[in-house]
Amino acid sequence: MDVMTAVLTRRSEHQLVEPAPSDAEFAYLLRAAATAPDHGRLRPWRWILVRGDARTALGRCFADDYDGPQPRRAHVQTKPQRAPLLATLVFTPQHATIPEWEQLAATSTMAGSLILLLHARGFGSVWRTGPFTQSQTTRHTLGLRPEERLLGWLYIGTPHHTRTPRRRTPDDITDHITVFTPELLTL
Known part of the structure; x- marks a missing residue:
């Protein structure tokens, strides 16, 4: 699949089943994704892969930390079961001369x-965040260090449906572009 097709056909997939990429395939795709622009080549991130029984443990962590209505606790506990692989993105800012906002970018x-590479390989994904990214219980369960930030989870698997992805028609965004010309400067 070419890059333009990947960009225009990728969708967030909410129903994901096996198979998900293996650890080796995930690492292979991540090596390519890691070539994205990164001032200073700091790679201020790491991934924690959660699959199998580890999803159940993460779900228990979510339920233990849930402070909403009791009937929803069971629902919250099953959230990590929505995909065979939860790739947990951890932001690890480096103490460098590169501003933190550039590292986050x-x-x-x-x-x-990575999301586009997964899609090009036939995998589906959906980005999930929420209150558990701020949870001390979740941070402890995942082994995060104090200086790290949990950004969210990329739920990954094979889309449950078998339909061909519909190509999006890009919106007209010309009103978001300005061409700089020095003659426009007012002093």
């Missing part, structure tokens, strides 16, 4: 590239 660009 590099991390986001890498994640976007």
Whole structure:
């Protein structure tokens, strides 16, 4: 699949089943995604792969930390079961001369590239965040260090449906573009 097709046919997939990429295939795709622009080549991120019984443990963590109505606790506990692989993105800003916002932008660009690479390989994904990214219980369960930030989970698997992805028609965004010309400067 060419890049333009990947960009125009990718969708967030909410029903994901096996197979998901193996650890080796995930690492292979991540090596390519990690070539995204990254000022200083800091790679201020890491991934924690959660699959199998580890999803159940993460679900218990979510339920233990849930402070909403009791009947929803069971629903919250099953959230990690929505996909065979939850790739947990952890932002690890480096103490460098590169501003933290640039490091976060590099991390986001890498994640976007990974999503497109997964789609081009036939996998589906959906980005999930929410209150558990701020949870101390979740941070402890996943082994995050104090300086790290949990950005969210990329739920990954094979789309449950077998339909051909519909190509999007890009919106007209010309009103978001300005061409700089020095003659427009007012002093």
